[in-house]
Amino acid sequence: MMKRDTILIVDDMEVNRAILHGVFETQYNLLEAENGEQALLLLEAYHGQIAALLLDLMMPVMNGYQVMEEMRERGEFTDVPVVVITAEDSVEHEVRAFDLGASDIVKKPFEPHVVKRRIQNIIELNLHRLNQEELIAEQAARLRESNAVMIDALSSIIEYRSVETGQHIQRIRMFAKVLLEDVSRCYAEYGLNERNIDMIASASSMHDIGKIAIPDSILNKPGRLTPEEFEIMKTHSVKGCEILAGLDRMSDQEYLQYAYNICRYHHERWDGSGYPDGLKGDSIPVCAQVVGIADCYDALTTDRVYRKALPAGQAVNMILNGECGAFSPKLLECLKNVQEPFKRLSQEYADGTSARKDYIHPTRAGYHREQDPLDTLQMGQMKYFSLLKYTDSTVMEVDMTNGVYHVVYMPDSAFELLRSGSSFAESVANFADALVHPDDRGLVKKLSGRYMEAFFENGLTRRSYRFRVFNPLTEKYRWCQITLLRIDCGQPHQCSALVIWQPETESAAPLKVMEPAGTGLLHNLVGGIQQCLNDRWFTLVQVNEGFMQMLGYGDQELRSKFQNRFLNLIYPADREEVLRQTKEQLQSGSTVELEYRVVARDQRIVWVLDKSQLTVGEDGKESLFSILIDITRSKKAQDELRLTLERHKIIMDQTNDVIFEWDIGKDQLSYSPNWVEKFGYVPITEQASKRMVQVSHIHPEDMPMIDKLVKRIRAGQVYGEAQFRLADAKGRYRWCKIRTSTQFDDMGNTYKAVGVMTDIDEEKRAAQALIDKADRDELTGLYNKSAVRRKMEDYLQRRPKDESAVVYIIDVDNFKQINDGHGHMFGDTVLQAISAKLREVFRGQDLIARIGGDEFLVFVRGMPDPAAAERRAMTIRDGVGGLFRQNVIQCNVSCSIGIARCPENGTTFDELFQRGDMALYYSKAKGKDRFALYDQEQMSRLFDGNGSYRTANTTIDPRETTDIVTGDVMEQVFRLLCDADDIQKAVQHILDMLGRQFAVSRASIYELSPDGGLISNAFEWCNEGVESRSGREQRKCDGRLIRAVHAEFDDGGVWHCPDISALKEPMRRYFERRGTKSMLQCEISDRGIYRGAIVFEDCAMIRIWTGEQIHLLAFVAKLLSVFLIKERARCQAAEDGAGRETVAESVKESGSETISGSSGPEV
Template sequence: MERILGLNHSDKNMQMLCDNIPGGIFKCLFDEELTLLEMSAGFLSMTGYSYEEVEHDLHNSLRSLIQPDDLAEALKTVREQLKHGNTKEIQYRLIHKDGHYINVIDKGTLLVDEKGRQAFYCIVIDITREKKIEEELRLSLERYQIIINQTNDVIFEWDFRNNAFLTSNTWEKKFGKNLPMPAKGFDNILLHPENSPINPNDFDEVKSCIRDIQARIPYIEKKLRLKDVSGRYIWCKMRLTQKFAPDGTPLKVIGALSDIDREFQKSQTLKRKAEQDALTGMYNKITSHSLIRSYLQDKPDEVSALMIIDIDNFKSINDTLGHLYGDAVLTELSRVMRRSFRDADILGRVGGDEFIVFLKGISSVDNARLNAEKVLRLFSELRSKGKIDTFISCSIGVALYPIDGEDFTTLYRSADHALYQAKKEGKNRYAIYGSQSLRHLYPKSSPQICSETEIETPADTTSEKAEILEYIFHVLYNTKNLKQGISAILEIVGRHFDVSRVYIFENSDNSLYCRNTFEWCNEGVESQLDALQTVSYEDDLGGNFLANFNEDNIFYCSDITKLPKLQYELLNKQDIKSLLQCAITDDGEMRGFVGFDECRQNRLWTKGQIDVLVLISEILSTFLLKRRASERYRRENDGLMSVLDNQNAWIYVIDPETMEIRFLNKKSRTSSSDVYTGRHCYEVFMNRSEPCVHCPAAHLTNKCTSHTVDLFNPRLKIWFSAEATTISWKGQRSILLTCHDISRYKI
């Protein structure tokens, strides 16, 4: 009796333990209906049924509780596992009494009970929450990978320890299959330049990049040219971020190559337009003066010469033969002059009929004299060769560096004095200035000391506009705050052209709306910035506003009363009389516009003003679109990383061959101070010196792309469920590990 009472007491303790462990316990026959023989209170609570309801409503059938879509696969897996022993571990969904599904892990052992029947003794654990998290994580990683695959940037990694250079599959899309990638890093490019995809002229940039890496600079940005799939060199921006070991030793570089060729070529075209004289193609006044100043600031240890060339009696040519003929003369003169000097020399048109030539590194005064004589011959030969129908001559003033001046202002004044003397002596000749006297005059003439009166040339409005464009480039290329830079430019342009208001509107992502993002107002003009934050092209502008822009993307209206009703009403509220707007376009689609309002009177814009304002708009558009795209990509990337970092699981990506970590989410990174990419996962997470024996990654094959195991982590002292999945990470075959803490499920 005592033994019976003891067994009864032990049985009650065991029953109480079974009823209170997480999850549920049941015993079922291995028959067609998987007949339930015993169930713990935890199992009944999990499914929402009572003992009586399971017996009368479900007829003790576990089969009726399993989601039908999962049943066949679950039974198939059980039979496969029983071939290797008498245990099973499967996942399926149970149907709760109220109809919702419960994801469970079912672990059981097949035994023969006291009646000789085959029966499973099972423990089931509710993993619905974990499954939901896993699915959300999978979708997040999938979105992250899709974005990486869809970007046009080439992502690459340079591993210093293995001297390996790995790239994303976008390399092949951009540069082709046959173009060799720098498989052993940038060092190999310099050792074998003949096989390099990089333009040889940019090797200095590569050397500079290597020096920066060796100097342990954490972020590096360079521009260089790479040969694309068609064999053409295109401009790319290379951004590098270094990864370091705890002792500061560089481990690897993660980088991105962005195709900026179209953007770069456009900016270069705009820059050339701003630097060049429109008629002759030579440098304009501002640019030529700036280039000479920059050269002289370095104090070169060599003699140079500055020549000012003035066409004799050019006004009479325009008056008698017409301005078109005069333009043809200037064009032909500039063509033969450009062909007659070295590429290193600086040639510019600095006035209507005045040119400047700066000769770098001449050997002597005789060399300056020979060049001046050459220019005189060029002018005299134009008529003899039938290029023009009238006699053309010029006068030239020459000054030598450093004899006649060590800075541009002094040197230019000296050359101008010499030009004055050549004109005074009868024209069609040159004069070379000396510090005390004019040393040489051609044709023969008595040297004279020039007066100190400087000869001024007429103001050049084209040069003034070029100066504005030069200022804009300077601001945009050097500003760290785009908002402040654009605001400063709008003010300069507004004041120079004396307009009432200068502004920028940018479209919404779907281009249904636009909003005022930048604005400058002249004195006494009311700001419209706050009132124009959501302007509908359809409701506020009548749906046909874009039709106002011509084929050159310009909308010019000298009188707004002639506009459609809705457009007129909106503009009239802003006191606008006339306006000029230039579209911001990206790949042929309008993304907004830059505008200039006149609120005082109906204004007529000249062609020259329109051309300059359009050019300014194009420059602003280029920089604004670039910055907005950069901001958009950064927000998307930050959002994806935030999703990964907020998962309550250890998530990391490893190299399947070396087991080195390629990516870590926040929970993984912060698990210990010595966890970082580049280390072996088994070292940092499992405190082992070699790969884990039961690592789920070891079970992955071409057919088996996912595997889950439960492991004990001796470092964190927890049980966790580790799922390994084969993925492509940055174009490389990798393994994603997702680890959940399941310590509470372990008995």
């Protein structure tokens, strides 16, 4: 059984197909159709591979009901289960769908997991049913074999009572099978197939079962039977039927009926002279006729007590000529075809030989000649044409029932007009008007009217008429005869006849070559003239001067060297083909036209065009009068063209591309032959532009693109290309690329498009794999942050207005403690387990992503109910909470979840993410291990009006922050510093703001003492769960470490380190102790002297800062340098008792000078 691993999804809505595609894509190969006609096309092409058909009801072109009706009418798709997926919920629709053969009905909207299990169950049950049917068929075949062995054994017991040996039953079985196969091949009207042929051959073993009732004295009598004894012997057929009639309890009644017919009627004869019932003709069952012939043949070719075995050929002749009684002419024709296998079987299974093990299932393949014999129909056709050739008359077959006529043989070109009409009447009228004598035209025309009608109405079998026809050669009228011969088909309403057109003059005498001196028109021909006998050598009778000049031979040389055999002048490689074609063309007429090569005297190869006319001489011999024309030069040009085309074909075959041509006016497509080799089916050729975008093997999602390309080409676009998916012979979609160029006529209108189609499936899938790898998180295999944003934005831009969606922001609670307590490898395992749990909870088409160290995002389409969103969140929370409870390492894992709904809470990615994140931190503020739906009123109580809250622990995309920071942050920083009464509080507020804004783990400022000996970490902001380092940093500084750090800053005072592990010692060890993974430092300097830095650290992930972010923070660092240095100077002056001056005025004055000279953005 062919592997059924494909599901055909039929729905006119792309979004519905996408949902079902996501449900089944991991387990099945999927084919898609957007209307019923395309579904039937794919179903017919991939019938043996389709496991189930998922069918929508309401579709354009052809709806689901029509598809099921068509499937039921064809009756060949009963092994494909149909699952209807529809939004219709009325009882009438359900009843109609089930009545049409649906296996199940799924209502929209549906739960994907439930639908998946239901369809899988249907597929598994159907495959099990099909497998059971195959097993039952195999068991039945084995049982039939066992029965055949038993029947042969019992029949042999009956035979052993006679002097015949037990091989007779086996031979009869073999003969019957071989003869039945030929009858099936030649005469379809008998309705024989492999199944009933095997059954008849098996039942033939029972043909003489009635001999059990014949006395031994008669059955084994060593001589001919007396008339009285023969009458007793004839009763064995009836006695056998009585035995078989007692087996009516057999389950296989068909087999019993064959055995009964064979046993009773195998001695009946075609003419009614047989016994026991004297049946005649086709009233005798064909199974009995076949066994009767086999029984006669076996009786003639085996030894009997009263005579020796006859040769096989003599036995066949006796049967053909009625010495064993009359048989069906059709079966006798078939006997002629199988006499060689019969002879071989009678030798291999002769009496006294041991039975072969394969006698139960003889195959005809072992009994062919080296070359298969012609079947009965072909042999009959050859006999027919041989007879036509002998009559040498023009013959037409006419069927007046439907007006069909066929000129089957025409030796006289004067009757050529009989081929000219669209009907028999028109062809006769054309011929009569052009060539028949005016006085006879009315008679000839009535042939297709009143005369023909009267011929059939009166039941005539033959009638003739005389008329005169013009002969163009003699330019005179000659008498001809029309003869009507009725074709008796055994059906009184069938009006078929042969119409024979025969000149009354005798055959013309052989044409002679005239004017040997070389004058006249014939001698000016480029070539020669010859007359040769129509024998196996084409023996030359006479040739002209042109013939000898063309080949360079004289009369004497032709006689001595070639024995006047023209066949010997023909190039050896062409001789067999010349003989074959001459014979073939003469079967349908008296003229021959050939091209072949001959060898000249100087060994040149000369191509000739041979035009010959068959004539019959006074001596009764057939001759061919031939004109030979030298075509060597034109043939060389043809060969050069052929070689060029072959080279082109070789190049195209090596490229494996498909060449196509579109005739725009006729809307016809033609393709290079390698299409079928590549895709396994014949492509669309007629009405191409219409059918291609409705009923084709193209993926439905790609059809609009192909439609646009077709319209652009039709409108005059010179060049176009497209990439699309096309189903191959196995039902797998392959990526292809077409490139097409348009051709224009003299008026500038498009009339053709020529192009090439390239298989780019491997490159496309490799590129897709790279894109998918880039879109995936390396640890969990989920989408990464950039991929999920891109996919969400793509969906939100084309989201149907009535469709809702939900965003889940999931954060693992206390994940840092998990890492610190069990190690980072265990932390990675936790993240992988949570990822697996999310895949289990959500559908294949839902977007699941890891957007940060311990944070996840899930985007679900089609969830309008808030309660359903909360139930799903509860499932996530409970599932995550149940992880690692039973492990060797016990660890309590929990998560907090924020939920935002579309369109209620936003319709863009930024809106949904921000509000989902706010809901996440609302749930964390309520105690973690819980979930919360975004509610504006509740969230406003927790967060300030400006949305000042900690965003998710990652930056989804630099575009989120760039616009906000550039426009607002610089203004806020400058205002805070200028308006502050307490600079230190202002700096701390700025750090807090920047840390939250850029979602870092830690933001801090360290300062060096004027002498560089001490370091202080006076300002620090830490994200939730990040340990503070401010108390530990107030100590003497490591001069070597400070110098190494300072060396890393660039000319702009920036040190960007995306990965701490890339640092050298001692810096790497120092920052690893701080838990830092990624870092950005901006230098604080006083008149070019290094005084410290603003540090932004990420302890959860490797982070790459954008150029705009770095540029902005470097400017902020310079701004803070001014205020911090002035603040430190003010504090030092206060301690020394120096005079005080207003801090704000000095800062503003100095700050303005610094800012105006900096390279930062304008404020």
